[in-house]
Amino acid sequence: MRHARQLAQLENVRIVAVTDPVAATAQSFAEMTGAAAVSDLDAVLNASPDAVYVCVPPHVHGPIEERLLGAGTAVFVEKPLAADLPTAQRIADAARKAGVVTSVGHHWRYSSAVDLVRELLDGRPVRLAVGSWIDRVPPVPWWSKRAMSGGQVVEQAVHVLDLLRMLCGDVVEVDAYANSTPPGTPGADVDGATVAILKLRSGAVGTVSAACCLDWKHRAGLELHADGLSIAIHEDRVVATTAQGPVEHSLAPDDAKLAADRAFIDAVVGNGTAREGILVDYDEALRTHQLACAIADSGANGRPVRLHD
Ligand SMILES: NC(=O)c1ccc[n+]([C@@H]2O[C@H](COP(=O)([O-])OP(=O)(O)OC[C@H]3O[C@@H](n4cnc5c(N)ncnc54)[C@H](O)[C@@H]3O)[C@@H](O)[C@H]2O)c1
Structure with a gap:
């Protein structure tokens, strides 16, 4: 709707x-x-x-x-x-x-945050990207079944992964860990929490954390850390922090x-x-989906996964 x-x-x-x-x-x-x-x-x-x-x-x-x-x-x-x-x-x-x-x-690619972040970075390379999606189990019947949703990284954190790819470039290797199913959802077989370590082609490193064990949406966003600058991208604001302290920029709701x-x-x-x-056309989204599936695969099978050789 x-x-x-x-x-x-x-x-x-x-x-x-x-x-x-x-x-x-x-x-x-x-x-x-x-x-x-x-x-x-x-x-x-x-x-x-x-x-x-x-x-x-x-x-x-x-x-x-x-x-x-x-x-x-x-x-x-x-x-x-x-x-x-x-x-x-x-x-x-x-x-x-x-x-x-x-x-x-x-x-998220269409957010005014993207131009703002590029302007703030002003050519500084990102050294560390920290993505997170910490939330509840959405109230739709298919979400907590891995075969139906793909799990939280594929279904939700994929937004953050797509933004990370847009701002920092491709991820070439992931190593993920995941733990047991979320509470209070009978028949669930998705992971309750996942963390992934990311190696980017640019030389940057990153992490993505996802959890669905809360009763509220706690956090969904991406932090980028470059020399002397930290940028936190939320759905409704960007906070840029330097040694002088934080500066908050709000984003218009639903514009993106x-x-x-x-x-x-x-x-x-x-x-x-x-x-x-x-x-983001289908082919571009496929590369983000590949990344999300690689994290899910790594978390499920306990081994690193290489991408885009
Ligand atoms: N981009 C976003 O921010 C955003 C926001 C909300 C939902 N979504 C995505 O949209 C998708 C649907 O989410 P939802 O919350 O609307 O789920 P939902 O379960 O509330 O609605 C899905 C609808 O699809 C219908 N459906 C099932 N099989 C169908 C078929 N073969 N043909 C036509 N309709 C069919 C269902 O009957 C249901 O009405 C999910 O993948 C979700 O991630 C994206």
């Missing part, structure tokens, strides 16, 4: 059709947006959409994108790309073959989310000519 609210703010968008296996969900979405609630994906394609938003649980990705890409439809895919890596690699192949506009919901939708729609309306406005 969030994308629908944002798309309603863009003048050249009309939501024509929605489908959901839970008919009541499609119906209430249709009532709120004026779209037609239809029975399945084929019926969505019968409405000849210029683009389709795929906002489904991680384990459901695959056949949906393959059907859409096979029909030559532009797709906006919510993160994570899938609960595993092979599914996302298969979709990426189909997207390359289709050559259509793709975009992925890593909206709207900007992500706007960039996708501009590229679709421009028939692909405005693609450079899309900061």
Whole structure:
């Protein structure tokens, strides 16, 4: 529904059709947006959409994108790309073959924090990146099952990993540790906490910590440490600290989310000519997904994983 609210703010968008296996969900979405609630994906394609938003649980990705890409439809895919890596690699192949506009919901890339951080760094190399996502178990039934969500690093901390890649470049090796399942979630098999050590191609080092053992969202963000400067990036503010003390910059709420939708729609309306406005297409998101899956794999199997040789 969030994308629908944002798309309603863009003048050249009309939501024509929605489908959901839970008919009541499609119906209430249709009532709120004026779209037609239809029975399945084929019926969505019968409405000849210029683009389709795929906002489904991680384990459901695959056949949906393959059907859409096979029909030559532009797709906006919510993160994570899938609960595993092979599914996302298969979709990426189909997207390359289709050559259509793709975009992925890593909206942190569109935050005004990015330009601000680059300005503050002013060419100083980042030496240490510290990402974290410390939260509760989200109240959706699929989230606590590893086969359905991919686990917390793949499902949630992937936002921080994507921002880290954008600001600091690729990670070439990870070594992760994870512990037992979160409390109070019967049948859960995701890790309750994960920590990963990261080696970046730039020579920087980093860590990512994730935990879902709280009853509240405690922290989601990325800290970058360079010579004489520490920058903490939160969803709503950036805090830059030097020997003179901290300086806080607030960020406008939801700007990044709207900007992500706007960039996708501009590229679709421009028939692909405005693609450079899309900061994270499917292929770029695949590299972030590869990193998240490598951390999950390392944590599960107790060995380091190398990436991008
Ligand atoms: N970028 C962000 O900040 C952000 C925010 C919220 C959610 N998300 C992502 O969006 C995805 C969905 O999250 P959610 O919280 O909306 O989950 P949800 O479980 O609340 O909703 C998912 C919906 O998908 C429907 N669905 C399942 N299979 C389907 C299919 N084959 N075809 C059509 N619909 C199908 C379900 O019935 C349900 O209505 C997750 O991957 C989540 O990480 C991203």
